[in-house]
Amino acid sequence: MGGKGRGQGRGRGLAAGLVTGQRHGGAPGVAGRIAAELDAAVAFWERHSHDPEHGGFFSCLSRDGSVYDDTKFVWLQGRQIWVYSRLYRTVPLFRRPQLLEAARKGGEGSGGGILGQFRPFSIPKFPIFPQWARPKFLPPPIPPKFTQNPPKFARNRRVFPQTAAGEFLESHVRPEPGSSRAAFALRRDGRPERLQRSFYSEAFCALGLDExxxxxxxxxxRVGPLPKLPGTPPQITLGPGGTPPQITRDPSPKNNLGPLPKLPWGRLRPLPKLPGTPPQITRDRLRPLPKLPGTPPQKITWDPSPNYPGAGAWARRWAGAVWGWARGAPMELGRPRFSGTPPQQALAQALMVLKVGLQLWGDPRRDPQNQPDPEAEAMAEWGARHVLMHLQRGDSVVLENVSPEGEELPGSLGRLMNPGHALEAAWLLLEFSGRRGDADLGARAVAALVEGPLKWGWDPQHGGLFYFLDADGHCPTQLEWALKLWWPHAEAMVALLAAQRFQPRPSLVSQFLRLAQYTFDKFRDPEHGEWFGYLNRDGSVALSIKGGPYKGCFHVARALLMCEEMLDDILEGEKPPQ
Incomplete structure (x- = not known):
């Protein structure tokens, strides 16, 4: 994104006046409300999601925070580690050892960390935000609640888990030793449960551990050489022509019988199979033994201690694997290509590569001592270039799937659009363009990825953003296309403020206020805190859960944190008169 003072052109005073509350009572109240919402959201997850027995975080939380499923989803583990670490690193209020240890150790059994330490804030009565004057979402800290099978741990004392959240990932996330993959879901104790044919688990592990x-x-x-996991055999380098290395004997006089004779490796042939010779068992023909009744489950672990050689390389290794998979290695993900499968690239994958590249590259504003990282910069550039391939028809649409060459695909697959992904692409490209100093790219991102999606993605009847749309106006084939999900609205708030910071306009401020009013009115839970994730088209709550396999401690907290930072930048550019 553009740096401070960028875009000091026409319209700055009017836009700043709207944002700073000169009309309708705007941004000091909006900024304060965003700060309070951030505190409440993080407090919700700190109270309810930490596992004091095994480490890591629960994400399947009911409306009141009770755990309805103790499955742990790997990409949500990495996301929550990222949120806690970024808050600790950038917000003075959260710069406390408890939060950093929560990222490492999964939290405290009886809460008591962030709660009670909110920023001083008096809730004003806004005519445009009447429901914000109800601070009912700050209950006292309570231990995690379980709807069934409560864990056995002391409830009258603070219980510090023994397994760090970061180390929980390092210890359990790989489905088997030596694998370059990360599991999608784990049992509560860390045993791998299932794998997805995508790289999002690996990507968010890289993001979380790097942060x-x-x-x-x-x-x-964060950095280091590629790890060599226990049990990995030593690598044998073959000589010219594929010959094995020369074997020498003990050079001592009593054993010095001279060099071994050189065998004609190229002329050797396999022995003939005689009658009665049992079939040879090779590695690729081995199958796992059947599990008999009463057989205890096998737990694959390795040493995650700080002294384990190469443990610190996992974030980097996963990031490199993500980039490689995105560039065309689907077989490694278990995704076969058939003769009729059209070559394609998904916008979500290009966004993920851009996101990981920006993370590893480091932000000069937050990391002034950050060293140049050409590999991370190249990764981010690759992601940005492939994101732009999805802008089609003169930048009037943003397609979810295109060919590897950036051409439209036939059918409903090629016409699919997701406003949330387009708006996420907007602020990521603004971040990239700001680091590169590319104002033209930033302007294109604002026009095609902010103003466009908010025009064709907004529901004119009920408000809010559709989940999926068809570029030609047909009904999308996705059953959930008309639902209103939490994360596109969170991404839209970030994208609008990023655009306003880059290129101030009154229209962007108006759209932000409209979007913020809808988002806080519809998604926010005034009784228990945090946001509902899934609304019907009319804005009523479709699912009352606060978390699950796809929603955890990430989009809400990240969006509110980024909005708070960008509002500070905007307000600093032009403060209201005293």
């Missing part, structure tokens, strides 16, 4: 390393000042989470 944890920056917050903790520990390089082992």
């Amino acid at each position: 944890l390393g920056r917050a903790a000042g520990e390089e082992r989470y």
Whole structure:
């Protein structure tokens, strides 16, 4: 995104006046409300999501925070580690050892960390935000509640888990030793449960561990050589023509019988199969033994201690694997290509590569001592270039799937649009363009990825953003296309303020206020805190849960944190008269 003072052109005073509350009582109240919402959202997850027995975080939380499923989803583990670490690193209120240890150790059994330490804030009565004057979402800290099978741990004392959240990932996330994959879901104790044919688990592990390393000042989470896992056989380098290395004997006089004779490796042939010879069992023909009744489940673990060689390389290794998979190695993900499968690239994958590249590259505003990283910059550039391929028809549409060459695909697959992904692409490209100093790219991102999606993605009848749309106006085939989800609205808030900081306009401010009013009125839960994730088209709550396999401690907290930072930048550019 553009730096401070960028875009000091026409319209700055009017836009700043709207944002700073000169009309309708705007941004000091909006900024304060965003700060309070951020505090409440993080407090909700701190109270309810930490597992004091095994480490890591629960994400399947009911409306009141009770755990309805103790499955742990890996990409949500990495996301929550990222949120805690970024808050600790950038917000003075959250710069406390408890929060950083929560990223490492999964939290405290009896809460008591962030709660009670909110920023001083008096809730004003806004004519445009009447429901915000109800601070009912700050209940006292309580231990995690379970709807069934409560864990056995002391409830009258603070219980510090023994397994760090970051180390929980390092210990359990791989489905088997030596694998370059990360599981999608784990049992509560860390046993791998299932794998997805995508790289989002690996990507968010890389994001979370890199941010944890920056917050903790520990390089082992971020950089280093590729790890060699226990049990990995030593690599044997073959000689010219594929010959094995020369074997020599003990050179001592009593054993010095001279060099071994050189065998004609190229002329050797396999022995003939005689009658009665049992079939040879090779590695690719081995199958796992059947599990008999009463057989205890096998737990695959390895040493995650700080002294484990190469443990700190996992974030980097996963990031490199994500980039490689995105560039065309689907077989490694278990995704076969058939003769009729059209070559395609998904916008979500290009966004993920851009996001990981920006994370590893580091933000000069937050990391003034950050060293140049050409590999991370190249990764971000690759992601940005492929994101732009999805802008089609003169930048009037943003398609979810295009060909590897950036051409439209036939059928409903090629016409699919997701306003949330387009708006997420907007602020990511604004971030990239700001670091590169590319004002033209930033202007294109605002026009095609902010103003466009908010025009064709907004529901004119009920308000809010559709989940999916068809570029030609047909009914999308996705059953949930008309639902209103939390994360597109969170991304839209970030995108609008990023655009306003880059290129101030009154229209952007108006759209932000409209979007903020809808989002806080519809998604926010005034009774228990945090946001509902899934609304019907008319804005009523479709699912009352606060978390699940896809919603955790990430989009809400990240969006509110970024909005708070950008509002500070905007207000600093032109403060209201005293």
